[in-house]
Amino acid sequence: MTLHKHVVVIGGGFGGLAVTKALSGADVLVTLVDRRNHHLFQPLLYQVAMAGLSPAEIAVPIRSVLRRQQNARILLAEATRVDLTARQVELGEAPPLHYDYLVMAGGSVTNYFGHAEWPSVAPGLKDLEDAVEIRRRVLLAFEAAERETDPEIQRRLLTFVVIGGGPTGVELAGAIAELAEFVLARDFRSIRSESTRVVLVEGGARVLSSFSPEISERARRSLDEMGIEVVTGKRVTQIDATGVAFDATRIDAATVLWAAGVAASPLNRTLGVPLDRSGRVPVERDCSLAGHPEVFCIGDAALFVPEGQEQALPGVSPVAMQQGRFVARQIARSIKNLPREPFVYNDKGSLATIGRSRAVAEVGKLRLSGFPAWLFWLFVHIYYLIDFRNRLLVIINWAFAYFAYERGARLITGHDIGRQHRPAVPANAPAALAPSPSRPALEEAVPRVEPSAPALTPSP
């Protein structure tokens, strides 16, 4: 095969992998650059955070996914700048990459809306490190509560606040409540599951606001039944190692989790083009940059407003995957001097899980909740997991967890565990519950965007 054009893809997530795989038969050389060596199935991150699955069960090395694709090579590197004029991608210290076509698929990062002090006290859930850190904090809080003799401190240790009532926040809140009810109650002697308090705080009027009001109400009822306190219409104004505050209300909590927003990949800012409020690159009908038909931006990093609509497409995996396959086709067409086509999104619906046998789903006019929606959610997530080994492991783990009420991945890792003494209080906050110095703060303020709904699935 003669390789003519060089396509550089930044990001091996849902969008980047889709475009690379779809170019497998094209007469091009593809270089996929990712700062991680693995593709991550983010929809199941909360399962790692809640000790239901291990990290390796939802991630797969990008090299192994593309092993058989002869026209693709993978570089483990961070893209630090895109030079549109020179048509090259800078990779820090490594030599820059020249491209004929560039696909930006860098995804998004957690957005703290300019509060540089919040990431350390309220971890978000965006990558495996986040998930393991959340797991560690939640499990350590239970461990510390088991040792604690002061009831007030024990109460604070057993209070968990999740900020953000989108799908991720709902999943996390539900999973903490379940962890307390089904698993920990059996293994601890001094703490009771009823003492666990889970509070879900949402700034908007309802949880799962991207779903219909009816589905949102059903989700709220499920949360109520699980004993989760839902607070709506409140924006958190303060978070520290001892809890959160909104309006005049303060909740003392040793564990606060952030699920209230994302911003597009900071790499977008190096393009020197106007971005939207959450840092996304506005793209044309063919997902290319205005004035740069050789540069495409897809997935969470892009702002694509469908023809005749006001709302941009949501930041969900089906959008990224469909755009990835679409862009591969447009590159192939350009090489053959064929005109570009417009991208049309095929929306197959939305799903969110709340807990064991509880989920909500909207597929066209069909609205499901409870066990049928949960079964559907299970099937969809297993089906779209990359890698047969992972599918098998997840099925086995979930079946075991379902029938044995067990969470197999309850490992607390880190070097400072033995030094845990007391819960996070201003005077003597313990290391594991206090701000972790390793978590980076967001570089600059980015305004709020509503977290988007998880859409059903990538279309096959």
Ligand SMILES: Cc1cc2nc3c(=O)[nH]c(=O)nc-3n(C[C@H](O)[C@H](O)[C@H](O)COP(=O)(O)OP(=O)(O)OC[C@H]3O[C@@H](n4cnc5c(N)ncnc54)[C@H](O)[C@@H]3O)c2cc1C
């Ligand atoms: C907790 C959580 C739950 C979710 N649940 C669902 C769900 O149930 N259903 C659903 O449809 N969607 C869900 N989503 C959203 C979905 O995961 C995203 O919409 C999707 O991942 C976007 O794909 P992408 O290719 O744009 O970005 P990503 O999949 O995030 O991939 C971006 C890739 O780019 C790499 N990268 C970023 N910057 C650079 C750089 N400068 N240099 C090199 N590499 C870089 C990253 O390492 C990453 O591999 C969820 C997201 C989260 C965080």
